[in-house]
Amino acid sequence: MSKGTIVAGALAPHPPHLVYAENPPQNEPVAECGWETLRWGYERMRADLDALDYDALVVFSPHWQTYIGTHFLGVPHFKNRSVDPIFPNLFRYDYELDVDVELAEAICEAAQNDGLVTKMMRNPDFRVDYGTIVSCHMVRPKWDKPIVAISSCRSHAYYSTEVMQEQAIALGRATARAIEASGKRVVLLASNSLSHRHFVTESELPEDMSKEHITNHNQYLWDMRILKMIREGRTQELIDIQPEFISQAITETDSGSFTWMLAAMGAPPIPGEVYAYGTVIGTGNAVVGWYPQGRSK
Amino acid sequence: MSIVMGGIVTGLPHPLLCPEDNPGWAELRRGFDAFRDELAAAKPDLLVVYSTMWPSVIGHLIQADPNPEWVHVDELFHDLGSIPYRFSIDAAFAHRWRDIAIERGLHARTVAYRGFPIDTGSITALKLLNPDNQIPSVICSSNVYSDRAETVVLGKSLRAAIEDTGKRAAVIVVMSLSNRLFTDFIDPADDRIHSDKDEEWNQKLLQFLSEGRLEDTAQLSREIQRQIRVHKVVNFKPLWWLSAAMGQHNRYAGKVHAYAPIIGTGAAVVRLTPSESGGGDKEYDEDDVEVFHGDRDVLTT
DSSP, rough: OOEEEEEEEEEOOOOOHHHHHHOOBBOOOOOOOOOHHHHHHHHHHHHHHTOOOSSSSEEEEEEEOOSSSSSOOOOEEEEEEEEOOOOTOEEEEEHHHHBOHHHHHHHHHHHTTTOOEEEOOOOOTTOOHHHHHHHEEEEEEEEOOOEEEEEEOOHHTOOOOHHHHHHHHHHHHHHHHHHHHHEEEEEEOOOOSOOOOOOOSSSSSHHHHOOOOOOOHHHHHHHHHHHHHHHHTTTHHHHTTHHHHHHOOGGGGGGGGHHHHHHHHHSSSSEEEEEEEEEEETTEEHHHETTTSSSOO | OOOEEEEEEEEHHHHHHHHGGGHHHHHHHHOOOOOOHHHHOOSSEEEEEEEEEEESSSSSSEEESSEEEEEEEOSSGGGGGEEEEEEEEEEEHHEEEHHHHHTTOOOEEEEEEETTOOOOOHHHHHHHSSTTTTOOEEEEEEEESHHHHHHHHHHHHHHHHHHHHOOOOEEEOOOOSSSSSSSOOOOOGGGOOOHHHHHHHHHHHHHHHHTTTTHHHHHHHHHHHHHHHHOOSSOOOHHHHHHHHHHHHHOOOEEEEEEEEEEEEEEEEEEEEESSSSSSOOOOOOOSSSSSOOOOOTTTT
C-alpha cells in the first residue's frame, strides 16, 4: 500500500447563509441571491479540489462542541435533518452522508496515543452539526465522498489559547500520521470564519447585500493581515500569530480548526490560493486552498 | 396575573438518563421529582424555560412550535443514549411575549420549524418537571452577546406578557452554578465539584437562594462570572432574567431540593415561591432598565 497523502487543505467557512443562497434541493428555505463572492470562490475551489481525485474529506468543526476531549463520528451512515439553532430561518437541511469510520478510528487512536483525550461517537441518532454539513456541502455538494468529522474540545475557553494551540497542533500531527498510514488521498477542511463578530440584528431580507459589511474596521484589518500571510506562504507564522489574532479579532479560529489543518499539513511554506473573502452577517470569511503536493493528481 | 413559582435546574442530562450511576445524580433526580410535584400542586397554566444551553446570536428566540417532536442526542454525552421528546408549547403566548419584547426595544422572534434542535437543558427540564406535558410551556434562548440591560428587559418583557395574558406562570432557568467540567473522562463514582473554590461559591449561592434572596444573587452575576464560570459567553445572565421576570426583590421562600456535582459542575434543583418574608432589599448600583436602546456604537467615530 502506498503512503496516504494530504492532497489539499482548505479554509472552508460554514455560514449557513452560503447554502441558503445556493438553493440546493436539500435546504427548505429559498433565497433570491446573496454572498456571491464567497459562493463563487467556493465554486472555483471545488473545481480545483475535484481535479485531485481524493478519497475522503476530514473536517474539523467549531459547532460540534465537546468539552471533554476530541470526538469523531463513528457511525458509517447518517440520514437526518439539520436545523441551525442560530439561523433556523435560513438552514433546514435534509442530509445523508457516509463516514469513513476506519480513518476516523485511526485518527482517534493516533491522537489518543499522543496523549490527547478522544472518543468515538457511536450513537446512530446523533445529528451532525451544521458547521460540518455546510463546509462539506460547499466543497462537495454531491456528497459522494465519505467524511471524517472532528469536534472541537474548546480548550480556548476552558484553559487558554496557548493550550488550544498545543492540542490542535498535536491533533494535526496525529491526523497526518493516521492519513499516511491509511494509504488514502485526503482533503482537510478547517470549518471556520476569520474575524467572528456578528451583527446582532438581521435585515428583513437576509440576502439583502446592501446591508452586508464587516462589523468593524479593526476586524477587517486583521483579516487582511492574515490573508497577506496566507498569500505569502508564511504558514508557520499563521500558527504562531493565532493567540494575538484570536484575542484581538474575536476569531472563530479559537476552535482550533485552522491550527489543526495547518499543523496536519506540516505548515508548508507555500502560498494558499485565496479564492474569496467576504463578510456574512458581519463576520469575515475566506475560502482558501493549500496544495502541498501541487495542483494536479 | 401571577408568577406562582420560580426555579433553577441543571441542564446536564445525567439525572434524566442515568441517575442510578452516581448517588449525587440520583439525589438530583429526586430533587427534580420533588420540584415536579410542587409544580403540579401549584397548577400553573404556563411553564417558561430560559435555557443557557440554547445560544442565540440574532436577538432572542422563543419556541413556538405547538408540538415539537424529535429524537435528541447530546453532542457531548451522546453515549448516555437518545432522548425522544414531544412537548406542548403555548404558541399564542410565545407570540405575545415576542411582541412585547419588540415593543421594549429587543430583537426577538419566534421559531416553529420541524426538526428545530431543542437543547439538552430544555429537554431535560421539561421531561423531568413536566413529564406528561400537563403544563403548556415556552422555551427562550440565551443570547451570547447580551449583557445585563438587555437580559433584564427580556425578563421584564416576560413579566409584562404574563400580566397581559392573565396567566398563572412558573418560570425556570436551566443553568449550572459553577460550570467547569472535568476535561477528561471520569468514573461516575469519582465525580466531585471541580475545585474547592467552585464549591465555596456554590454553597454561598445556595445559601442566598434558600433565604429567598434572588435579587441579591442576581446582583452577584458579574462576580459569579469572574469566579466560577468558564467564559464561553459575555456574562452570567440567567439570574438577571429570572429576577427581572419575578419582580426584582428578595421576598421568596427558597428550597434547595438537591445539589450535587455532575462531571465537575455544580448542579442544583432550587424552587422559589413568592413570599411576604425573605431576605430584605439591599441597595444596588446598577440601572433598573425598562426599555433596551441597543448598542451605543461607542467605537463609531
